[in-house]
Amino acid sequence: MPPEWAPHAGCWMSWPCHAETFGDHMEAARDAYAAVARAIARYEPVTMLANPEHAAFAAARCGSAVTVMEQPLNDSWMRDTGPTFVVDGKGGIAGVDWRFNAWGGNYPDHEREKAVAGAVLERLGLARYPAPIVMEGGALHTDGAGTVMTTTSVPLNENRNPGLSRADAEAVFRDWLGATRTIWLEPALERDLTDGHVDNLACFLAEGVVAAMEPGEAGDEMDAALARNLETLAAATDAQGRRLSIVRLPRPRRIVLEGEPVPASYVNFYPANGAIVMPSFDDPMDHVARDRLAAAMPDRAVVQLPAVDIVRGGGGIHCITQQQPAAV
Numbered sequence: 009m010p011p012e013w014a015p016h017a018g019c020w021m022s023w024p025c026h027a028e029t030f031g032d033h034m035e036a037a038r039d040a041y042a043a044v045a046r047a048i049a050r051y052e053p054v055t056m057l058a059n060p061e062h063a064a065f066a067a068a069r070c071g072s073a074v075t076v077m078e079q080p081l082n083d084s085w086m087r088d089t090g091p092t093f094v095v096d097g098k099g100g101i102a103g104v105d106w107r108f109n110a111w112g113g114n115y116p117d118h119e120r121e122k123a124v125a126g127a128v129l130e131r132l133g134l135a136r137y138p139a140p141i142v143m144e145g146g147a148l149h150t151d152g153a154g155t156v157m158t159t160t161s162v163p164l165n166e167n168r169n170p171g172l173s174r175a176d177a178e179a180v181f182r183d184w185l186g187a188t189r190t191i192w193l194e195p196a197l198e199r200d201l202t203d204g205h206v207d208n209l210a211c212f213l214a215e216g217v218v219a220a221m222e223p224g225e226a227g228d229e230m231d232a233a234l235a236r237n238l239e240t241l242a243a244a245t246d247a248q249g250r251r252l253s254i255v256r257l258p259r260p261r262r263i264v265l266e267g268e269p270v271p272a273s274y275v276n277f278y279p280a281n282g283a284i285v286m287p288s289f290d291d292p293m294d295h296v297a298r299d300r301l302a303a304a305m306p307d308r309a310v311v312q313l314p315a316v317d318i319v320r321g322g323g324g325i326h327c328i329t330q331q332q333p334a335a336v
Contacts, residue, residue, distance in 0.1 A: 009094050009104075009185040011152030011212055012279050013305075015334040016052045019280065020128055021045055022084040022328070023058035023066040023076075028115060029083060029321040040317040041084065042069040044278075044285060044325055047311050049073035051280040057081060057124065079127050082120040085323055087207070088144035090330040091125040091136070094185065099335045102135040103128070104184050106143040111202050112167030132332070141180055142168035146205040146327050148185070151212040154247030156187040161195040161204040189247035193240055196221070196233035197271035198262070201322040208273040208324065209237060213304050216250045221275050224259035234259065255304045258293040265320050272315070276324030277301070278331075284308050287315030287325050 021041065024030055030037040045054050050073075057079040058066040067076040083089070088111070091103025105125040110118040129136045147162040163169055163177045174192065181187040195204020202208075210220040218241055223231035241254055260272040274297035277286035284301055288294040294312065302310045315325055 009092060009148075009150045009152065009156070009187070010333045010336070011150055011215075012331055013214065014152060014336070016281050016331045017334045018053035018055060018332045019048050019278070020086050020090050020330045020332060021054060021056045022081055022086045022089070022124070023056055023062055024084040024321075025059050025062060025081050026083040033317060033320055036317040037321060038066075038069060040313070040315065041328060042066075042071075043313055044318075044328065045070045045074045047285050047313060048278065048280045048329070051283045057086070057127075077131065079124065080120045081124070082118050084321075085146070085327050086124070086330045087146045087323075087327045088202075089121040089124040090145065091129055092145050092148065092185070093331070093333050094137075095333055095336060097336065101333060101335055102137055104137050104139050105129070106139045106145070107141060108144070109142050109168060111144065112165055114201055137184065139180070139184055141172065141177070144202065144205065145330060146202060146207040146323070149206055149211045150185065150187065151215050151246060153215050154186065154188040155191065155212075156181050156185060156189070157191045157193060157206050157210055157212070157218075159193050159195055159204045159206050159209070162202070162206075165203055167203070187247070189245070191240070191244045193237045194233055196230050196237060197273065198230055198269045200271040205327075207326045208271055208276050209234075210241065211275055213255060215248070216246060217253045217255065217304070219255040219257050219275055219301070219304065221259055221273055222256040224261075226262070231259070255300060257300055258296050260289045260291045260293055263289060263316065263319065265316075270319045271322065272319045273324060274301075276326040278325050278329045279305070279308070282308055283311055285311045285313065285325055287318070288312045289316055289319075290314070
């Protein structure tokens with residue numbers, strides 16, 4: 009599995025359609041998704057999957073720079089239902105198709121989502137490798153050099169893979185992603201319906217460099233978990249035996265919508281070719297997060313987009329995107 013900062017051939021997304029996810033705010037979510045698609049399309053090709061009855065509408069909202077592909081959908085989190093692309097270093101690309109059960113059974117109607125990864129790979133003419141465990145792309149980050157990060161609460165969760173041990177999971181990551189070292193973090197965000205995807209908590213920016221959410225000033229259970237994750241990262245080494253340099257990104261203020269908190273995170277960004285497309289939350293920490301990421305990845309433009317209408321559904325900009333690596 010190559011790192012996300014490696015060159016991309018394009019980006020894949022899915023058009024919002026699940027009423028239970030966005031409710032009365034569906035059109036606001038679609039506006040936000042379209043804004044992300046248009047921003048990424050300035051730097052690399054974007055393909056938006058959409059239910060056939062929504063395809064023309066999605067094309068009009070996203071604009072001519074975004075390709076729309078008709079595909080039956082239940083929901084719109086491409087990171088979790090699309091393929092995890094892998095490369096062989098000789099120009100070959102394929103896709104891992106993880107088993108999907110709607111984040112541990114969050115909703116029963118997800119049969120269409122099980123077909124998304126295969127449909128993308130068929131469109132591209134790439135080999136599909138059906139994986140042996142339930143997993144989601146947002147539960148993984150890699151440095152592309154043998155190290156992956158995940159959380160104990162996703163692959164080891166009884167609602168996904170009953171009886172799976174750390175050793176079992178690490179063997180899957182070795183055989184399917186080429187990873188020889190796994191760094192295990194713990195869930196931290198309030199009301200995270202994914203059970204704690206790592207893409208809200210930490211990600212690799214380069215070999216040996218990790219961005220991670222730092223505690224805020226609340227002094228609550230979430231801050232305590234974030235602090236423990238920073239301790240884990242500070243003590244960890246990557247597959248090359250290196251200690252990690254940590255770029256700390258701020259914790260956003262607590263966002264409550266319709267009486268429920270949502271899992272907002274600045275770590276949940278998309279690194280496009282030559283750019284970072286990252287969230288803003290109308291928060292004083294927006295510019296702090298932007299400045300820290302810009303300093304850590306100075307060769308990329310930073311595009312910051314309002315993301316409250318995305319996180320309302322339970323995910324962020326990284327969650328709604330999936331990069332397709334360039335052939336190397």
